[in-house]
Amino acid sequence: MDPNLEDSAIDDQSLETSSFPSATPTRVNKPKRNYRTKKRDSDNEKDGNEVMNENDSIESTSQTQQLASSSTGISLPYIQSQNAQNIGEVYPGLARLSFLDQDSGTGSGEDGGIGVNRPRRPLQQKSLPLQQQETPSSSEEEGDQSTASQTNQSPEILDAPPTTSPSAMSSGVSSDSSLVEIKDTALENKGRGLFSAAKDVLKPGALVFKELGYCQVVNDASLSCVCSACFKDTREEQGEDEKSATTGGGVSASNQRKLVRCAGCKVVWYCNKTCQIKDWKLHHQLECQGIQQSMKNAVMKDVWAKRSMDTTTVRALCRLVRRRVRVRISAAYKAEHGKMDAAQKQVNEVYYSGLDQKEDEWLDEHGATWIDQYLRVPKSQQDVSSKGFLDESTHFTKIMAVVMSCVVPAKEDRAAFMRGSSESEGEVEDASGTKGFELLRKLLSYGFSVTNLETTTAIGLALFVQSIPFMNHSCLPNCVYTFKGSRVECRVIREIQPGEELTISYIDQIGTTQERQKQLKEQYHFTCTCPLCQYFPVNPLIQPNQEALQAIVSKATIAPLLDSKQGFICANTSCTAQSDIGPILAMESQLAIYNKVELKCGTCGHVAELTQEIVQENQEEAERIVARFVREMNGRSDQQPKSGSRTFELAKVKLPETTDEKEAEEARKTAAALGGMNSVHEPSAAAIQCFEEAYRTLTGILPPQTRAKSRRSAGSSMDIDEDPVHRSALHRLVRQLEQTGFDEAVSHKNWVFALHRSLELERILNNTYIGHHPLKAIQGYYTCKIVNLLANLLLEESTIEIEESDHEQDSDEDEEMVGNSDDERDLQALRNVMSGGGGKKSKGLGAGSMQEQLMKRNQVGFVKTQDEVANKSKAAPIKRIQTESSRQLLMYLKSLIPKIEDAELLHQFRVCWGKDGKLASRYRHQVDSLKQALYYAELPFQETKA
Ligand SMILES: C[S@@+](CC[C@H](N)C(=O)[O-])C[C@H]1O[C@@H](n2cnc3c(N)ncnc32)[C@H](O)[C@@H]1O
Structure with a gap:
């Protein structure tokens, strides 16, 4: 019997609900005791098959196998801020990724995780069986995880992941080709991005990749409703809505019947004992211990009891560090003994299965490296020293205190960890700060909020390292992601040409352009230049108000000579003149009187003609364009354009002759509803004109040079208030x-x-x-x-x-x-x-x-x-x-x-x-x-x- 478990919450008696149907016991229950962190070798030998200990390093996060059931959903990147960085490097894809970090600002060198050979003492963690052993230096250890098989390679070039990356999907053309690759976005100034590596067009619905998280936790609000191992949301089963989600760590009566709580920390909940055991082995063991330890501190006790601080991040960080530590120790064992120990093998057999095993093994082996080298702390945070970061925010101090108590229990090591002193061990290496903070920042930058699709409720936080972290944002994305449990899946929603960048939306797309821009700026620190932002100061996809529409219409009629946002563009390609739109708008009215208006460029004197016919032609073309544009956005580019605008001839409404007041009222309502159908609109023909640029961008047909030129210029002369009515989420x-x-x-x-x-x-x-x-x-x-x-x-x-x-x-x-x-x-x-x-x-x-x-x-x-x-x-x-x-x-x-x-x-x-x-x-x-x-x-x- 594993001493680390016998005292734990895994005993039947320790389950906090009696009504839960007991799962098949896999071990002898021992009397409940407090956590004992010291491993008993004799127990280990005796119950070898059942023993799970710190040395059981390669444990699966394959809980997703169990959970395929219910929790799927959209998600938004959790907290985001990553500055774009161009490294001028083409990365040849996940499946055969060998990218080289040439960016001196971030990456491996600075993170210090890889390639730094410094002797380290093992972590002072009593529960770890190998702690007394001479542990290889951290860099070596991590090198073991990530670069073991690359001895002949240049030190900067990472070991290529398995031929087929666990997360990348085959294109079907060639079985070992990934559908995606990571590349620099080059001119777009978005840093790296994920691009299609498929030979054919990716059709809507296609699964591009699926990916297991490196670490994941249920968020505070969902703790008592969602299993911390498999992410099954019991609210779905019960048909409960968000209201039943408990906040502040509270527990709804119905969920008490559904889930069982860890009796140790009393923080996390599980479907059953199987899930509990699995999570224990994978993640919770140390987390549980840390939480309990931190509860001795009055402040932290309050935090855990009342959730006076959100503990989601700290728990995620705990699991992140825990996995790294576990893997390192296991690598150390392997290095020393040349093989996995028996218990570890057992773990593999029991807890790994199918794809998950491969992927989990891959994550164990490469995850830490990918986090260190490829997930980059955003520039906005890079300048903040760990010390400043720490002093600035008591929130983070608390978080770190808890993490420290979980992963570095000894006080002196903790202090060193916090200082980032090279004296300390394990994860602690960084010239500018501690490893812990480095990881925290990465978690904050790259963590994804796991959501339940049906309720669209955020249920957790996960850190992915392989594919999704490299996806850039677009308000008109061509991909979406969903969760099956904590596994993320990415699918195509609009046709994607070979080589095109794959994008997702980080935010709700229903907001107005202003709102979206504001949110992206505040939360993610970048200005979005997607077609929707660039060309639609008013989001035409939510109902624009009349004034805004009018403004677009005015511009649309003279579109041939205007950039959609800049104003007048001289048709002489060698002239860079641009002027405000106002005077030109004034000339537009002349078109009603004269059939032809001449627009003279104030800079070069070039004269452009605008005729009624041109306007007419443009409007017709715009109509076709918008039809396709709308289809594109609906992911159905294979359909023929609808002819005419979409109005339904149901509006022939005659109110019935009736004296019954109720009936009449009902009929009036119906009539109003039917009449209202007429106003169901696609954008008007004039407004459509303004869609042109976006359409061209979307479909890859480049706009004329003059416009392309102006498009690159910054600023907009269009400043239109957006409709506040439709800012719905x-x-x-x-x-x-x-x-x-x-x-x-x-x-x-x-x-x-x-x-x-x-x-x-x-x-x-x-x-x-x-x-x-x-x-x-x-x-x-x-x-x-x-x-x-x-x-x-x-x-x-x-x-x-x-x-x-x-x-x-x-x-x-x-x-x-x-x-x-x-x-x-x-x-x-x-x-x-x-x-x-x-x-x-x-x-x-x-x-x-x-x-x-x-x-x-x-x-x-x-x-x-x-x-x-x-x-x-x-x-x-x-x-x-x-x-x-x-x-x-x-x-x-x-x-x-x-x-x-x-x-x-x-x-x-x-x-x-x-x-x-x-x-x-x-x-x-x-x-x-x-x-x-x-x-x-x-x-x-x-x-x-x-
Ligand atoms: C999840 S990362 C995406 C990968 C990132 N480009 C990289 O090189 O690591 C998110 C960060 O990428 C950048 N980014 C994403 N979408 C962008 C966009 N549409 N425009 C500019 N920067 C973007 C922002 O810095 C953002 O914080």
């Missing part, structure tokens, strides 16, 4: 959608209300830029429901005759299904509205799903194959009538199909949900029944009756 959108009461309306089969709601929903969705895939998923989900609902309505509408003729024989059955005369009335009211008051009267309508009825009646299965689709008219013995309203409905319905396809694509690639996610099954249901509805909706109609 993701959750606000979801709330908005929820507030439409659509689900409720559907479940009550209140057609009028549901349609009304669906149109409202449609408006919300259309007015929101849906760039981030969870939003797209939500959009897809709701759109599916809308279409489904309308398809049913259409069927009801168009099968009135058969309903009537069959009614008698089916009446009993229908009676059962209807059960609510209000529904009938509502439906009739809707028909009245839709058909201008002339809805056909029918009995038995509003009864359940029309598809069900048709199914029953015709005994036909739903269409599954293309043949069946082709033959469906033969197979359909239904007489149907097409009324004006059903025709309109069908039109509307079809107009929604592209969105369904988008959503289905996302679903198909499981971009959004874990296999067992509730939303996934609900979504599946919607897609299925939608297909059924469409099948029936497209059955041949009888001639429309007059």
Whole structure:
């Protein structure tokens, strides 16, 4: 029995909940004691198979295997600030990465982790079995981890990771080629970036890489709801929302039933004993000990008990340092004995499996190096000495105090660690500060917030080292990332050309341009120059206000002579003149009087002509451009442009003549909703003109030289206030959608209300830029429901005759299904509205799903194959009538199909949900029944009756 475990929280008795079903015990339970850190060799020998100790170095973080289930989501980089650095080096990709850090400012040399040969004493950590042994110098140790097999290489060139990097995906073209490579962004001044190394275009939905974290923790707010080993979020199971997330370390009653708490530190929670044991071996052992030790300090006791300080970072740092220490010690053992010890082998067998094992081993071997060399402390923090950093922030002091107590228990070593003295051991080496602080800074710069997709709640913090840390930001990203447990997956959302940079969005994309820029500046210390920021001072993808729109329109009409933000650009390419847009705007009005206006450059005298025709041509082109632009952003560049603007002919609304106040009110609402559909817009033709540059940038067709030239210039003459109304964040959108009461309306089969709601929903969705895939998923989900609902309505509408003729024989059955005369009335009211008051009267309508009825009646299965689709008219013995309203409905319905396809694509690639996610099954249901509805909706109609 491992002494480190027997006293720990792993005993049944130590689990803080009795109701938890006990997992298969893997060891003999010993009486509960306080932590004992000294290892008993005899125990080790006796229970070799079960022993896990500090020497069990290569333990898996493969918890993600267990957790595939639920926690997937979007995330935002945790706290970010990394200054771009050009190192003028092309890195040949993860799978064959051999990049050389030539940047003298940061990197290996400065970090001191690699290539510095200085003797070090082992860490004074009693629980570590090897501590009495002569441990190789840290640099050697780390060299062991990272550069063991590179003895023949130049010292700066790192050992190439395994032929196929665990995180990189094969392109499918050649099995050992990675889809991504790390390269300098060259002219763009963004430092390094992740680029496509695929030979072909990467299509939306493609999985580019997946990556295990080097270390990960559940955040404070989710501790009692999310398993600290597998990141399973119990709130999902319980259908709880964020409200049930406990803050301040509190515990919700329902979660107490779900999770068990470590009885040692009383801080972390697990699904079960298996998870607990696994986490213990991997990470928690030392963390637990450290937390308990720090609790002896009154301040820290308060911190842990009340979470008066956020402990997420400190726990993450603890695990980060812990892994490095563990790996180093194990490497030392291996170096000394030439092999892994028996217990270590056992760990490998038990805890590594499949891909995770390979990746975990890779992380153990190379992770520390990658952190040291390739994750760079942002310039903004580099100048701050550790001392200053420490004094400046009591927060960090506290954090470091805790980390120290975890990883460097002996007081004198702790002091040395803090000072960064070369006297101290282990991780402590850095001319400008301590290793601990160095790591902390990197964690703060590169840590990613792990989120749960379904609730979009942040549930943890993880540090990745292989791929995702190198991805730059764009407000129009071509990739998104999701989490399966704590494993991150990156997928394509727009087509990516070979060699193109892969980007993600660090922030919510729904904000206005100003907001996005502000957030990026404050949080990440850079000015974004993505097309959306560069060309759209007003985010056209969220509804611009009228003034802003007007400003764009004014500029758009004279776009040929204007840069989209700079103002007048001289058409003479050798002239660099630019002038303010004001005088030119004034000339625009002349176009209404004269067919031609001449614009003379004040610098070189070059005269450019602007004619009505040019303006007209530009506007037409702009229309085409924007259609493609919108498609591009929806990741569907394979589709043909939609012709015309998107308005739905549902707006022929006549209020029914009624004296019933309630009915009239309802009808008015519906009419308003239907009328509102007209305002569902794509950007106006004039505004479209301003999209040109962005489109060109997006599609790779370069703008004319003159504009390219001006684009590089800084500053903007456009200063437009943005619409404050639509500064919604993701959750606000979801709330908005929820507030439409659509689900409720559907479940009550209140057609009028549901349609009304669906149109409202449609408006919300259309007015929101849906760039981030969870939003797209939500959009897809709701759109599916809308279409489904309308398809049913259409069927009801168009099968009135058969309903009537069959009614008698089916009446009993229908009676059962209807059960609510209000529904009938509502439906009739809707028909009245839709058909201008002339809805056909029918009995038995509003009864359940029309598809069900048709199914029953015709005994036909739903269409599954293309043949069946082709033959469906033969197979359909239904007489149907097409009324004006059903025709309109069908039109509307079809107009929604592209969105369904988008959503289905996302679903198909499981971009959004874990296999067992509730939303996934609900979504599946919607897609299925939608297909059924469409099948029936497209059955041949009888001639429309007059
Ligand atoms: C996660 S790192 C990305 C990799 C980074 N370029 C590098 O070389 O390590 C994030 C940092 O990259 C830089 N960065 C990311 N996106 C950028 C952008 N769109 N424009 C300028 N700098 C960017 C910022 O300095 C940011 O703090």
